[in-house]
Amino acid sequence: MGMSAQEIEGMVQVAFPQAYIELQDLAGDNNHYSITVTDESFRGKTRVAQHKMVFDALGGHMGTSLHALAVTTKVPLI
Amino acid sequence: MNTNPVFEKIENDIKNNDVVLFMKGTKDIPQCGFSATVVQVLERVGVVDFMDVNVLADAEIRDAIKQFSNWPTIPQLYIKGEFIGGCDIVREMYQTGELLEMLTASGVKTAEK
Numbered sequence: 001m002g003m004s005a006q007e008i009e010g011m012v013q014v015a016f017p018q019a020y021i022e023l024q025d026l027a028g029d030n031n032h033y034s035i036t037v038t039d040e041s042f043r044g045k046t047r048v049a050q051h052k053m054v055f056d057a058l059g060g061h062m063g064t065s066l067h068a069l070a071v072t073t074k075v076p077l078i
Numbered sequence: 079m080n081t082n083p084v085f086e087k088i089e090n091d092i093k094n095n096d097v098v099l100f101m102k103g104t105k106d107i108p109q110c111g112f113s114a115t116v117v118q119v120l121e122r123v124g125v126v127d128f129m130d131v132n133v134l135a136d137a138e139i140r141d142a143i144k145q146f147s148n149w150p151t152i153p154q155l156y157i158k159g160e161f162i163g164g165c166d167i168v169r170e171m172y173q174t175g176e177l178l179e180m181l182t183a184s185g186v187k188t189a190e191k
Contacts, residue, residue, distance in 0.1 A: 071166050072170070
């Protein structure tokens with residue numbers, strides 16, 4: 001169970017090559033993280049759609065091997 | 079189209095109740111920090127009368143709701159039959175004032191502060 005910070009950041013970076021990603025390890029247990037993804041591709045989308053894009057990037061790990069990942073999505077300021 | 083029989087129960091719950099929270103534990107005794115946060119937010123915006131569905135008490139619902147909403151995690155909040163999001167989205171909408179706005183606009187009764 002659990003995922004390393006590098007794994008998570010790597011998967012998200014692959015899905016959002018241009019994104020600014022901030023990953024915070026909340027507990028040091030490979031299971032509690034907070035991620036903020038800032039990417040142009042979120043523009044005009046609902047928060048639900050934006051978060052789903054991040055879940056998709058994690059390819060099914062969300063809610064299974066990864067229990068607690070707090071997600072914040074942002075659109076870059078022009 | 080809906081092959082999962084539990085979907086019907088979920089559909090009825092979100093149709094017949096203005097606010098439904100699928101959560102771990104109950105609103106009185108939440109068993110997960112994320113679920114507890116959403117309960118707290120609902121209390122802060124004055125939604126006292128919402129339906130809580132404890133997914134830990136029902137493995138079928140726990141699996142079905144993830145498929146139903148196409149959302150991998152619990153908690154999940156529904157307002158007037160519409161999927162609002164999980165803990166992070168609800169918290170953000172509370173902080174920006176959007177949540178209260180949406181509740182008012184959709185005619186959900188909120189208690190006066």
